[in-house]
Each structure stands twice: as structure tokens, then as C-alpha cells.
Amino acid sequence: MQTLLVYKDSYSELTKAAWAVLRNPDATMQWYIIPILLIFIYIVSKEISEGHIKAVCAGAALWLVDIWNEIWNSYICAVSGHAPVWGTPPGSVEGVGLAGQSSAFDILIGYNIEISFMFFIMGIASCLMLPKDKKAKILGINNRVFFALVMTTLCVAVECFLNYANVLTWEWSFWQRSCPWVLWIIGYLPFFSAAYYTYDRPTNKKALQTVGCLAALDIVGIIVGACLNWI
Amino acid sequence: MSVILNIADYAGALWILIGATVIDLSIVGVAFKDFLSKGDKAEAPAEEKKED
Numbered sequence: 001m002q003t004l005l006v007y008k009d010s011y012s013e014l015t016k017a018a019w020a021v022l023r024n025p026d027a028t029m030q031w032y033i034i035p036i037l038l039i040f041i042y043i044v045s046k047e048i049s050e051g052h053i054k055a056v057c058a059g060a061a062l063w064l065v066d067i068w069n070e071i072w073n074s075y076i077c078a079v080s081g082h083a084p085v086w087g088t089p090p091g092s093v094e095g096v097g098l099a100g101q102s103s104a105f106d107i108l109i110g111y112n113i114e115i116s117f118m119f120f121i122m123g124i125a126s127c128l129m130l131p132k133d134k135k136a137k138i139l140g141i142n143n144r145v146f147f148a149l150v151m152t153t154l155c156v157a158v159e160c161f162l163n164y165a166n167v168l169t170w171e172w173s174f175w176q177r178s179c180p181w182v183l184w185i186i187g188y189l190p191f192f193s194a195a196y197y198t199y200d201r202p203t204n205k206k207a208l209q210t211v212g213c214l215a216a217l218d219i220v221g222i223i224v225g226a227c228l229n230w231i
Numbered sequence: 232m233s234v235i236l237n238i239a240d241y242a243g244a245l246w247i248l249i250g251a252t253v254i255d256l257s258i259v260g261v262a263f264k265d266f267l268s269k270g271d272k273a274e275a276p277a278e279e280k281k282e283d
Contacts, residue, residue, distance in 0.1 A: 065255075065258060068251075068255075072247055079240060079244045080240050082240075082244075134266070145263060145266050145267070185255075185256070185259075186255050190255040190256070190258040193262035194258050197262035197265055197266075217254070
């Protein structure tokens with residue numbers, strides 16, 4: 001598969017390793033991704049069959065906002081010639097003490113197929129745990145805001161662990177475990193905000209329209225990135 | 232010269248980061264405004280019923 005992202009000698013060692021397996025299923029594909037695909041299909045089919053269309057739309061919204069972040073992460077890698085803000089390099093990079101596991105398929109420089117399934121399912125799950133009354137308050141604040149803050153905090157904690165375990169690499173000084181609030185604001189709060197906003201749209205049609213707007217943003221980002229060899 | 236180009240590259244990355252942050256925070260702003268709005272949308276239940 002063609003790699004659009006232009007190779008640069010100035011890339012960090014981790015970025016070079018991630019670039020080498022970017023959209024390269026010959027080198028990375030593994031069987032386990034097929035059962036995960038089926039589990040994903042089962043979850044989405046079940047929710048649709050039970051009439052939870054807005055929960056599926058919310059999952060799609062969270063997934064699409066993540067893709068937006070993954071697109072600009074690729075842009076930063078290409079434009080800086082240094083590294084993406086976050087990367088998912090394969091295991092056993094020479095001279096770097098990484099964990100020995102790799103993704104089955106790296107879609108973008110910091111985005112793999114496992115992350116993709118995870119975010120869609122997380123969007124659905126995080127909406128199914130919401131109270132029915134969108135105006136209800138928890139500890140004095142709106143429950144949607146409360147859940148967005150709690151889920152964001154939990155996700156940032158997991159990200160910090162993944163970084164600690166060397167399966168998610170951060171090479172920019174502003175994006176480190178020492179300043180997790182940056183991840184909190186840019187990395188995760190928009191995800192849950194978009195998911196809950198979509199879930200609370202008054203009709204299924206409006207929820208689908210919201211998903212359509214986010215998809216349009218991503219499509220433009222992908223087209224621009226592809227034309228400029230930035231993704 | 233290469234140092235100047237390098238700074239220009241990093242400046243480009245910074246601008247991308249700023250633009251992306253603005254879009255991400257706009258998403259949060261739109262959502263939170265909706266969560267915290269006090270007015271109920273009167274047309275919503277009727278429309279939902281029609282869809283069901």
C-alpha cells in the first residue's frame with residue numbers, strides 16, 4: 001500500500017520505525033483483528049436492533065473527532081520533519097526500549113486499527129451509561145458535563161499508562177506525562193463532548209447530520225493531507 | 232540556513248497545532264453550550280415521535 005507521508009532523514013528514530021510499517025499490512029497484519037472486527041460488528045448491530053441509533057451515532061462522532069486529531073497529528077509530523085505529537089511505533093525499535101508488541105495495522109503515523117475500534121466502542125459505551133435525563137445533575141453539575149470530565153480523566157490516565165509502557169510515544173515537550181492537562185483539553189474532552197452532544201440531538205436525523213458534519217471535516221483533512229503528502 | 236528552515240518547519244507545526252486546538256475547543260464549546268442551556272426544545276418530542 002502506498003505511503004503518502006514523505007520520509008525525512010530528520011525524523012526521530014521512533015518516527016522512522018513507525019513510518020516503516022505505516023499502512024504496510026504485509027509486515028504487520030495479524031489474525032486477532034478479525035475477531036475484534038466481528039465483536040465490533042456485533043456491538044453496532046445489537047445497538048441498532050435495539051433502537052439505540054443515537055448511541056451508535058455518538059460512537060461514530062467520538063471516532064470521527066479522534067480521526068480529526070489523528071489527521072493533524074500526521075500533519076505535524078510531516079511539517080515539522082521531527083515527530084508526530086503521539087506515535088504508535090512497532091515494538092523492538094533498535095536502540096529504544098519499546099515493548100515488543102506491534103499493531104496489526106497502522107492507519108496513520110499515530111493511529112492504528114486497534115485504536116480505531118476502541119474509540120468507536122468507547123463512544124457507544126460511554127453514552128449507554130448516561131442518565132436518561134440530560135438535565136439531571138451530579139454533584140451539582142450537569143450530568144453530561146460530569147461524565148465528560150470523568151471519562152476524559154480516566155482516558156488520560158490510561159494514555160499516561162500506555163506512554164509509560166512505551167506503546168504510545170510522545171516526543172514533544174508540551175505533550176508529556178508531566179503536563180497531562182494538554183491531553184485532557186485537546187486529546188479527550190472534545191471526544192466526549194462530541195459524543196454526548198450527538199447522543200442528545202433531538203432526533204436520529206439530527207444525530208446523523210452531526211456525524212455527517214464531523215465526517216466532512218475528516219474527509220477534507222484527508223484530501224488535503226493526501227494532496228500534500230502529509231498523511 | 233538550515234536552522235532558519237528548521238524554525239520555519241516548527242512554526243508551521245505550531246500553526247497546525249493552534250488551528251487544530253481551535254477546532255477541538257469549538258467542538259467542546261458547542262457541546263457544553265447545549266448541555267448547559269436552560270431552554271427546552273419544544274419541537275423535539277414531536278419530531279422524535281414522528282420518526283419512531
